[in-house]
Amino acid sequence: MTIRGEIGSYSLSSPQDAQQVADYLWNTYLGGQSSTRPLGDAVLDGIDFDIEQGTDQFWSDLAKALAAHNSQKKVYLSAAPQCPFPGNGVANQLLPAVREGLFDYVWVQFYNNPQCQYGSGNADALLARWNEWTQLNTNQLFLGVPAAPGAAGSGYIPPDALISQVLPTIKSSPKYGGVMLWDRFFDQQNGYSNAIKGSIN
Known part of the structure; x- marks a missing residue:
């Protein structure tokens, strides 16, 4: 462990x-x-x-x-950078270190940043940024999402939308490592991991 x-x-x-x-x-x-x-x-x-x-x-x-x-x-x-790419200000302090391939795992936070998160039933912005992250010298890359609407300020993806609109695309990347949920408390309340666990591999 x-x-x-x-x-x-x-x-x-x-x-x-x-x-x-x-x-x-x-x-x-x-x-x-x-x-x-x-x-x-x-x-x-x-x-x-x-x-x-x-x-x-x-x-x-x-x-x-x-x-x-x-x-x-x-x-x-491991690193948990926010999703803007390239980062600016406090939005992404870790991008320079991530570029150097120093991390075994990178859990990108695809929430709280409208320019690179799921919104209004549309995953285009998220998928565009995911594709940019996969071009970096990273090992395993994880999609970080809120486990419930209240877990983050914005960027919640309903489990069915994650399964149908996001996972089929991101799983094609050899760097795909899985999904990171924020956080365990909200996951237990919402049952998010149970809803997606059959689709993440």
Whole structure:
């Protein structure tokens, strides 16, 4: 089982700062050693980058520094960038690092951005951006969608529309990894994963 920790909004000031953060994460949560490990003997398998604020600088440095520990223990790296392509401002802080192919999994958030999400029964904008994301140097690419109308500000796709309008196209990509739902609470309330699980592979 893979268990990852998540980095939220944060700004890195330099490559040296990125290295210090990587060392802290390795020693405190991953395979390193520290006297202040908050999870005790538990060891996380990786780190998820969910950066929506701050600058877009030095995330590649952080990912490279974390991946440098792979010779000791595999560190899985995942990213949850927003769907605008190319990103601008805080809309997509991770695009430069994603372009470098540093992540094992990329869960693109196809919601809360009208220019690249499902809307008014139409999936054209979403599919156009998906095709652009597949051109990047990524490994497995996941379609991130809200699990219920209340899970995000916009971009909810009814399960039947996902199955009929979106999945047939995106599953043709060799980079397709599956569907990411935000979030588990809303999924349990709405039954979204149960409705689509027979169609995602």
